Amino acid sequence: MTPRSDLPSLNPGERLLAGPGPSNVEPRVLEAMQKPMLSHLDPDLHDILLELVDFQRQVYKATDESALVFPHQATGSSGMETGLQNLLEPGDTAIVANTGFFGNRIAKMAKRTGANVIEVTRDFGQIVPNEELLAALDQNPDARLVAVVHAETSTGVRHPVQELGAELRRRGGDTLLFVDCVTSLGAQPVEFDDWGIDFAYSCTQKALAAPPGMSPLAISGRALERVAARKNPVPFTFDLDLLRRYWIERPVTYHHTAPILHIYALYEALRGALEEGLEHRFQRHTDAGGHFQREIKSRGFELLADPEYQLAQLTAVRVPDGVDGKEVQTRFLREHGIEVGGGLGPDAPPIWRVGLMGYNARQEAADRVLQAFDAVLSDQKSLASTA
């Protein structure tokens, strides 16, 4: 094969990533990815890994030493599957709150393990009430886990995880609490130890403002005991015992070649979150999202989520009747360099999803999105009629 000189160069355009994620990477995180690359077996990398784990424990509030905390080497859905593949075996029962794309994904992914999956559903925009999950548990007291999505990315709804954890703990059973924190970690409080969470996973590319590519995990001591008592092996990629030996208990048991530059990115992102202070960071998300929501409602738009459970960091805005939501997204992208999301999956109602997360959780970013709404939708007669 002769040398080629006609191959197109990589030339992506600038974007304000104000959809459901990824969000724009924080500059200090991008800078960290240009630092000299160590090998995964370098003793200095182990120091970095352990420091990162310490940062991650602080961000998850998972400081109980019996918990295993580390980032899995791929994106959030692989964190979800790491949990389900480890905690479920054929014939186990899982109770899953399904009120959006990601609750639905947990249910479907859990079925691949051979588990019996009980789905408790609600329409998009609502929560699945904890009472209904607990009623399902009453009927299935041997359920291995109850799974909820803390911040449902497809609808902008917050699940009351703290209350569910308190009730599960009060009952004192063996059922594990499995929580999707993909869109919550770094944007709102997540208290792994205090809420009694047993398995949590998140991502790097939303409120942590790093690029996509890793899934920060936290697994409780009692969940690890279940994993140790499994009858069937898990796939190698998800093997928590090997991963613990690789990440934590060196000298090395080699598992995989860690994505070093993503580790640098996550290190710097977590460090940044702690330097900012978690409460400050949460407030910044509350302020930016609150500003956007007030302003967009004042223009006559309606939000999808039950107001009591509306997330700050992600807002699902209903597409007014007669407006082509997809066309609006395209104009935002091509005329304003702004990405907002649409509905996710065939069951989603017509919505736009606006994320103000991580580095973008600022009023300036919210205002840029509002300006695009004003510019693109000012001539929409149908919108005027709803206002």
Add this chain to the structure above:
Amino acid sequence: MTPRSDLPSLNPGERLLAGPGPSNVEPRVLEAMQKPMLSHLDPDLHDILLELVDFQRQVYKATDESALVFPHQATGSSGMETGLQNLLEPGDTAIVANTGFFGNRIAKMAKRTGANVIEVTRDFGQIVPNEELLAALDQNPDARLVAVVHAETSTGVRHPVQELGAELRRRGGDTLLFVDCVTSLGAQPVEFDDWGIDFAYSCTQKALAAPPGMSPLAISGRALERVAARKNPVPFTFDLDLLRRYWIERPVTYHHTAPILHIYALYEALRGALEEGLEHRFQRHTDAGGHFQREIKSRGFELLADPEYQLAQLTAVRVPDGVDGKEVQTRFLREHGIEVGGGLGPDAPPIWRVGLMGYNARQEAADRVLQAFDAVLSDQKSLASTA
């Protein structure tokens, strides 16, 4: 939690990564990772994905349209598992050539699927002769696959894959050819279509000179037919049907948030390999490795691999009697900023592993490693006695 200002900053040292991988990232690849980040659902990203797939097809010589070609979202071992989880079901038979750490890993990983694994073994440094693999196939004509490691990273040995593929094709059976190309792709010829490979996986962090984090895959049409006929579901993370719809057949079926900056890196790395010309790149690896091997042998060191199957890009050098190989590695790292590998796994003989791959496949890099050998080992009496 109050803001913290006492958290250690990330401060990794400069390294010449001359071990078994990762190798140093090519500067143009690092630059690509600083380009504006698109979202995984951006229409412009789909153009980049498809262009990347076209580059990857050229590098694998997998241009037959029935083959599925794309990079999996995690490192090489996850590519290995993607293949095994898809191609094997409980009760299937797999024949695995095990003559090093990675052949052994394939065998162990395959067992997790419930398959019956027949291992054909040889000592570290030798190949498993194709005749023995074919004899195992004669005894197990229904074997689902025969697995070999094209370039065994733990020993520096090249398996004659072309000859095995030709014989399998001549026999005309249904047994699939499964090939680990982690250390070969980009360093030496890999001819997916012509050699009759059915499943190949590689990594990004060796001869392609990108950071670790993705696993370029190629799957033949007949392998895909087997996957489509499976009785049991595979884990979501490895679902080739969903991944094909996500990567290739957009409009989007959302699978995961792709690691965008790793996609940029792989795009640029593959583009660089094609611009250089694959034959030129292979020759560069041959020249740099050949230079190192001649020079290190001239100093009285012995190589582990059977000379007939010695890789150029990776050389396993026997640690002379009386020398503490680990201590030498530490001095290379601390006094010279050079990483070389040691033996991998408890069964490995005392060796150093020197990789000259990707951006480091140059005589200057080889000479830096040789200078470190001269400086650190010049006073080793035991070495002098072997020379």
